[in-house]
Amino acid sequence: MDNQKLVVAVSSRALFNLDESHTIFETQGKEAFCRYQIEHENEILPPGFGFSLVKKFLDINKAFPGAPLVEIILLSQNSADTGLRIFNSINHYDLAISRAAFTSGVSPYEYIPAFGAHLFLSANGEDVRKALAAGYAAATIVSGAVANPSPQLRIAFDGDAVLFSDESERIYQQHGLAAFAANERNEAHKPLSDGPLKEFLSALHRIQTHFDQELSPIRTALVTARAAPAHERVVRTLRAWGIRIDEALFLGGMPKGAFLKAFGADIFFDDQKGHCDSAESHQIAAAHVPHGVTNQNRP
Template identity: 25%
Template sequence: MVSTIQNTDVKQKDADRAVVVAVTSRAVFEPGPDDGDDVYGEGVAFPLLQALQKVNGRLLEANPAESLLFDVVLITTDSQQQQQSSRIISSTRHYGLEVSRFCFSSEEDFIESLQNNNVQLFLTTNGNEAPQASQGGVLSALLDRQIAFCPSEQLRVMFCGDAVIRPDAGPTPLSRRAAQSFSAQLGEMQQRIGVFGSPLSVVLVTSRGGRDSCGEALRTLRSRGVSVDEAYCLAGAPRGPILSLLRPHFLLSDGFSCLED
């Protein structure tokens, strides 16, 4: 069963133009004891939501009528947290997070909740949910609880160049198209924001191959309108050290990914 609550405190985004990002509530808020406190603590994805709001704010500064904005949906599949739905909503209000909708579903039905909300990017800390969503055609990324908190002033998106130049490696044709569509939307946002002091940063990392592979990935992203701020050719070296240094909010690779290896 899927239940969706619209947040009347937040102006709803244009359903035809907004980029819908779904994040699990347990990634945004740290679960704690039911001690009577109405507010959850900040989770690993908390700075991500703040960074998404920074991008929206800059887009609206440039054009108050802008419709190409991030639209955040909070997904809750944890039965214990569902029993405390009012606490999730009050925590969102307390921190000033611009969440448009709260979606509560069982673990079996969460793919349906993503599809019903036209989600274009799903972010979770659950290692089972990310690949399931990707198989269902939703672009997904696995958030890493082990890395230090990412900055909240700038949204940092990292692309795996190997997936960019080998789109056939994605789990399903739907997820591959979703990845291409999402990157094009990011590129459009970049063009509207401009380069100076941008709250949106795109990083490219190629794990395999040499400079030619990196160059091919750069050209592919540019063909989608994406401007790459930094590019790293690892040539077989592990990604872990560079990820720890750059601290991207999420890594997009083959339809679903994690910030490991």
């Protein structure tokens, strides 16, 4: 079962709100930050942007009586010493997280493959860019939301440069919409190459196969700016991958936020900050995937 398990790595700042101590780190330096964390290690940290997502992931294990289907790993730039406050908070909230890497200020992304993580979710954009550049699935959580009361975990994805490669997006960026549409018609039967979050979606799909579709604890959606006829290549790509996606929204460039709200997304992954902002404006947690042509030469 272990090789079928979904493993998600989260940073301490994605899991908990560490804004206060992070400000001390940025303004007063590492020593002041360490002192602050040790002095306050018995104070429970408030939830961060990714907290409700992590909780829903862990709750999936309660719905399946066999071996755990999901594991959450902590990857933190804290030291083991200052990390005591983080684990005290994990215990307080009764989160089943036992594995961690504390790297004392060094980017922890190199531990992603060692833990077998399908996704690294962090509040540190630089760590995420390093992880993506090394070929690992990663996203920067940039906004939170009021927790969705539904017990079902609902995850929405953009298509190009997220689930799929940016090969078609490059044509759009360089040659315009007409050239993009013509290419997608001509290549409709040729599956798109894998994007950075394809294996994460595949791992979600494996969990779904353990449940009847109407009883699945996970529901997925593709929310893309594509429209007909460019939709066909996407449908055929997912079919070629053998992956079921529960809902597919082809919006033809419409803002995504209202549709994400209607879907009830717990989190939305997109390569464009503007779409993340649209999600945030509708109180949907958003994670930026700084991958592909639209993110080249951008900070």
